[in-house]
Amino acid sequence: MNEADPARPATLPGATSWRLEIYDELGSTSDLCLERAQAGAAARLGVMARRQVRGRGSRGRDWQDPGGNLAFSVLLRPDGAGGWPAGLWPFIAGLAFYDALAPWISDPASLRLKWPNDLLLDGRKAAGILIESGGEADRWLVIGFGANLRAAPPIPGRDLACVAEYGPPPVPEIVAQGICDGLDRWMAVCGRGGFAPVRQAWLEHAHPPGTRLVVRGESGQVEGSFEGLDAQGLLLLRCADGTRRISAGEILLLDRGAMAPPAGDGTAAAT
Incomplete structure (x- = not known):
């Protein structure tokens, strides 16, 4: 990749059924996926930025990116990937994200899913998901994945976590590839057995009953x-x-x- 040209993508090897692109810098990976979706791009597109300058979090908040973390979004077309209700996607995405991060945590029991779209390390937020959808005749779904891999930004009043506290942090490209593999896995599980096995697996990795x-x-x-x-x-x-x-x-x-x-x-x- 030409480091002097942050708008030029680099393709991540592997997962040939996914079109995976990496950029040195983007405003927002989800915004780029949204643009592609509205322009009619095919499903199974993944976009990663090594640095993201206008990231969006849940409930309209900004996402601060100190660098070295994961900023990754995917484009799916629900009619071509199960056509399931929108309410199932946070669980499919959450399990895919969990599977991509758990191998890098020295004590995987520290990593927990929190309803509906967060991942916690010892109760502190370390990663999260934002899901957006639209279209009429040709529905689209954009899922944004963000994780504090190397550092958690300092924010007053927040006790945040990062993967580097629990072991050597992975490079973002490896986590992005793992998410794509996990999406394939859990979409196949849902396609075979419906929501029940996805629900069961999600609960096994969630904060325990009684929390x-x-x-x-x-x-x-x-x-x-x-x-x-x-x-x-x-x-x-x-x-x-x-x-x-x-x-x-x-x-x-x-x-x-x-x-x-x-x-x-x-x-x-x-x-």
């Missing part, structure tokens, strides 16, 4: 204990007045002292 959570939504917040997922992937939260099914919201772990509102999305919530 105390706060769910913040438009109508306020509710506190309870994690009780699992229902058959559609909704969060089951045991509260004082019974079990509630949560379809959306910001999830905070009470035992991490995460009651203060985030100052920004310094962890890799998305790209």
Whole structure:
């Protein structure tokens, strides 16, 4: 790749069914995938940036990229990849991401999935996913993956984690390749057995039942204990007045002292 030309892509070897591109610098990998989707690009495109300057996190936050971390997005066409409801994709993407990161963690039990789209190391956010979709006659899906591999940006009030704290950090290209392999694996699992085996695998890697959570939504917040997922992937939260099914919201772990509102999305919530 010509290092002087950050707009010129380099193709990552392997995974011949994926078209994988690496850029020295991009504003946002997801934005590039969105542009390609709207221009009619075929599915199974992956875009990685070694440096991302306008990354986007969940809930409209900025994603701060100190460099050396993962900024990676993929383009899929749901009608050609199962046609499953949108609610299944966070679990497929989450398992693919988990599989790509777990081999680099000295104690894999430290790595946990948090509903609906985060990965935690000992309860501290280290990685995340942002899913966007659109189109009418030709539906598209863009999934952004971000991970703190070498460093977690300093953000007041946030206790963030990075992979380098748990072992030698992988190069981002290897993690990107692992995500593509994992997406193939878990889409095939869902194609054969539906959501049930995906749900079971996700729960095996999630924070354990009984974990105390706060769910913040438009109508306020509710506190309870994690009780699992229902058959559609909704969060089951045991509260004082019974079990509630949560379809959306910001999830905070009470035992991490995460009651203060985030100052920004310094962890890799998305790209």
